Amino acid sequence: MxxxxxxxxxxxxxxxxxxxxxxxxxxxxxxxxxxxxxxxxxxxxxxxxxxxxxxxxxxxxxxxxxxxxxxxxxxxxxxxxxxxxxxxxxxxxxxxxxxxxxxxxxxxxxxxxxxxxxxxxxxxxxxxYKTIKNVIEEREKIAKILEEVSGRSVGRDWYPYNPLCRKCGRINQASVVSFEDPYVHYECKCGHSGKSDIRKDQGKMPWxxxxxxxxxxxxxxxxxxxxxxxxxxxxxxxxxxxxxxxxxxxxxxxxxxxxxMLKGKGAMHSSSGIVVEAGEALKFMPEEAMRFFIVKNNPAKHLDFDPALGILYLIDDYEKYFNAYFGKDRVTDDDMQAVVKYSSLDSPVGPVDPSFRHLVTVVQIYSDETRLLRALKSSGSMIDSIDDNLRSRISKVRYWLSKYAPESVKFSILPSGTVVELSDNEIRILRRFLETSEDLDWEPQTIHDSIYSLSAQTGVDASDVFRTFYRVLIGKDRGPRLGFFLSGMDRKWALERLRECTQAARP
Ligand SMILES: [Zn+2]
Missing domain, CATH: 3.40.50.620 (HUPs)
Structure with missing residues (x-):
């Protein structure tokens, strides 16, 4: 439950x-x-x-x-x-x-x-008003309760009312000297004496x-x-x-x-400045993911908020629940239905498509909407257009990349003509891939599978195979999930780039 x-x-x-x-x-x-x-x-x-x-x-x-x-x-x-x-x-x-x-x-x-x-x-x-009058009249009993509970002495002259000083404007400096309903008479540390009407905002009760x-x-x-x-x-x-x-x-x-807690910094407190403002977080998080963060976790559990890599895992998790609700994914949580209902803005609207993580990759390859849409469709997304909702998600992804994303998820595509020095093994991998790529469906899962069979055929460790692709395409040892990454790229361009590298590497 x-x-x-x-x-x-x-x-x-x-x-x-x-x-x-x-x-x-x-x-x-x-x-x-x-x-x-x-x-x-x-x-x-x-x-x-x-x-x-x-x-x-x-x-x-x-x-x-x-x-x-x-x-x-x-x-x-x-x-x-x-x-x-x-x-x-x-x-x-x-x-x-x-x-x-x-x-x-x-x-x-x-x-x-x-x-x-x-x-x-x-x-x-x-x-x-009536409650203030009541607590002032019962102030001795209240003082006793506060002393018993907090263990701190409250003092005989204490009143459960902090008058607003009319002269200095402070609400924590004046002491009540007497009460004549509806007025309290006070003396302030600034030297002013006056009276407050407890029917108005001329003072307040202590917290x-x-x-x-x-x-x-x-x-x-x-x-x-x-x-x-x-x-x-x-x-x-x-x-x-x-x-x-x-x-x-x-x-x-x-x-x-x-x-x-703000990951690595401690509990969030506005007084210490260790915070991510709510409005700021919604510039990079889907609204449902923010709700999901609180909905999914039992209140007794302390939470870490990590606007860098952690947010990507949180969003993966939220998407998994939403997709499971619509039968497109699996989670083992008994409360899944309730989590999705309470995380939805109104009622659950449908599975998440495309995923945030995939958008992180694709927006780093394409900046214009037409090519972005084409890339999303060719990599398995069921959308037909970029509507306002998707546009808002794309802008969240871009904001996150510009402000919070760790270097490990950021990349830029190397321009054609960039020479990358490759080992014999790496050249062998790419050539073998190019040979088989003619018949390959340009889809995440097929590409992913083909990388593993490439590893098996060549006897080269899969991680080295992946690294070869990343080196050639983005000049890094690691990168986004390769199947999604390649499928999001223009097939012709990508294959041409691989071919060029195998040729440039050999004199
Ligand atoms: Zn004063």
Whole structure:
């Protein structure tokens, strides 16, 4: 059973599935695990005929915590101010929107239909008012819960409310001195004293109280979360007690997921700059492959994201599942049907043709569409034209080749006339191939098979046979799968090139 279906076993009634990502920096592939896990559960709920609502809470009222490495040093004057009140790094609009907008664009591409709720709006519209009043009145009990769970002392004068200082604009510097519903009176470290109206966005609850307050107000019943929040002593443990003991509602059912690491660099965090932004990844990954990455793997498994060679294997795997769904390939996974359904943008549309890997080869041989199409058709693809969908995949392949592909998969065809020094054995191989090539079907599998029989006939190791072809065609010892590679090339040109090399090599 797929993990999302297993998670929903025994769940019934209306559901509110909640996710949250802070727009404090670039929203990256690591964050996709949060939103996609929510989306997959949401889809699984719909298939189970549960009435569900799927929300994404954008924590845009959170303060800027520090000047992150990707920010101009001038941002030091904004540290402590809410993200939706800070100017954008590009000068247009707000800081929060600057990071939120491209993320929303990625959600659209991935067909994630989520209701976006900004925390600042929850405060500004008074939706949190009664709950804020409640937690302020019960502050001593909440302080005790936080101390018991986290083991840290909270202090006698603590209020579960951080006022926004009207003078310095910071939301993490003022302390509450008293509460007279609906106002809190505060004193700020900047010297200003004033009052905040808790019915408006004039302050916020601290994270550990705000989270359960949102569960309560929005009726959240399911929430995926990173393991840091779910750990013993973490925010979920205190939140669960606050929502149950103080606010009188239940805590959501949780699904804890592991982190996504950027291969060779560590966990992805926007604060450290170790990230591939979600929008950037979609410039080279098919959307379904991004979904597949999260859908296929159990949330408890940590994942490595490798935009170089690893992505090619990930895409191979995704294509294999999709082709298996349509009976064109084989996978042994029992959950294959569910994986394909949840990875599809809408419903599964068909096998993948041509494969990403084949496109990687062919686009390096041909730049114009007509020859590209001819090469694809002659190498076994069933397409009749290059439509927008294929064009988009081709542009992803080209982008990947220009920015992330390792040298080992990149090549360029040597122009006619380039002399390559060949050994007697190599010349023998090529001549033998040319002799038999007259009757050869110019197709990947036949070419591949003919290379092996060439090896058997000449007694030359197959790897040396392959190397000979690569040396002559691209000047390297290794290259793309030879059957696909040759079949993607113009037959006449390729044979002429081989012949020329066998002649040039001998005086
Ligand atoms: Zn102040």
């Amino acid at each position: 797929h993990w999302a279906d297993a998670f929903l076993e025994g769940v019934d009634g209306d559901q509110v599935i909640s996710t949250g990502i802070s727009p404090s920096g670039p929203i990256h592939v690591g964050n996709m695990r949060e939103i996609l896990t929510g989306d997959i559960i949401y889809r699984a709920s719909s298939l189970k005929k549960l009435k569900a609502r799927f929300i994404y809470l954008c924590d845009d009222i959170d303060p800027l915590r520090k000047v992150y490495p990707f920010l101009d040093p001038g941002y030091s004057e904004h540290v402590g101010k809410p993200l939706y009140k800070i100017p954008s790094p590009d000068g247009n609009g707000t800081y929060a929107d600057h990071y939120l907008s491209p993320f929303l664009g990625s959600l659209e591409k991935l067909h994630i239909n989520v209701e976006v709720i900004r925390s600042s709006d929850l405060y500004a519209t008074g939706k949190l 550990r109280v705000e989270w359960p307050a949102k569960w309560h107000v929005l009726g959240v019943s399911i929430e995926p979360m990173g393991k840091d929040h779910g750990a013993a002593g973490g925010a979920y443990e205190s939140g669960k007690r606050i929502v149950e003991e103080i606010l009188g509602t239940s805590a959501p059912r949780i699904l804890i997921y592991e982190r996504i």
